[in-house]
Amino acid sequence: AQTVTQSQPEMSVQEAETVTLSCTYDTSESDYYLFWYKQPPSRQMILVIRQEAYKQQNATENRFSVNFQKAAKSFSLKISDSQLGDAAMYFCAYDNQAGTALIFGKGTTLSVSS
Amino acid sequence: DTGVSQDPRHKITKRGQNVTFRCDPISEHNRLYWYRQTLGQGPEFLTYFQNEAQLEKSRLLSDRFSAERPKGSFSTLEIQRTEQGDSAMYLCASSSRTSQNYGYTFGSGTRLTVV
Numbered sequence: 001a002q003t004v005t006q007s008q009p010e011m012s013v014q015e016a017e018t019v020t021l022s023c024t025y026d027t028s029e030s031d032y033y034l035f036w037y038k039q040p041p042s043r044q045m046i047l048v049i050r051q052e053a054y055k056q057q058n059a060t061e062n063r064f065s066v067n068f069q070k071a072a073k074s075f076s077l078k079i080s081d082s083q084l085g086d087a088a089m090y091f092c093a094y095d096n097q098a099g100t101a102l103i104f105g106k107g108t109t110l111s112v113s114s
Numbered sequence: 115d116t117g118v119s120q121d122p123r124h125k126i127t128k129r130g131q132n133v134t135f136r137c138d139p140i141s142e143h144n145r146l147y148w149y150r151q152t153l154g155q156g157p158e159f160l161t162y163f164q165n166e167a168q169l170e171k172s173r174l175l176s177d178r179f180s181a182e183r184p185k186g187s188f189s190t191l192e193i194q195r196t197e198q199g200d201s202a203m204y205l206c207a208s209s210s211r212t213s214q215n216y217g218y219t220f221g222s223g224t225r226l227t228v229v
Contacts, residue, residue: 104156
């Protein structure tokens with residue numbers, strides 16, 4: 001069974017600085033998707049960024065980028081120029097090839113200070 | 115399309131009562147998922163529909179839980195004889211594997227409190 005591990009329960013960053021959230025996963029599949037989701041307090045889960053396993057190029061979305069290391073099964077999220085609105089719980093998630101379920105890590109709570 | 119809608123947003127019920135939640139997915143999405151999330155934890159998969167067929171159920175889904183998706187549109191999740199341990203946020207998500215921007219879109223969730 002696939003598993004997703006986020007080893008940092010909490011992280012903090014100052015405004016305008018850069019922070020990296022870690023994620024590792026375990027799978028025997030070769031084709032899959034990986035996602036980072038953001039969940040602000042008491043608010044909806046929002047997709048931040050998506051990576052397709054067969055693509056070697058790391059995905060980027062404005063201030064958000066990933067470092068995808070397929071052989072190491074590592075998928076970290078880098079947030080550049082952090083903003084107060086980035087404060088939230090961030091979840092790394094694995095989607096199997098069949099798309100039958102999204103498997104989440106336990107999350108990392110990110111706080112941003114001014 | 116306004117996204118995934120869930121109703122109600124909050125539900126407080128007495129132990130032993132039955133509750134039913136509704137989810138309206140994005141209309142073009144043929145896949146619908148139910149998740150349960152407790153405070154400070156990641157969502158846990160409960161069940162998955164492709165169109166009207168329920169294709170997968172987690173072992174977390176005890177026989178007190180039942181989900182339906184008639185006609186492949188909205189879905190309902192019913193919990194019978196609620197227990198305090200059922201208190202959680204119940205999230206619905208939908209997706210379409212054929213979408214160019216593939217991903218799971220989540221609703222705002224239904225927060226259940228069993229007293």
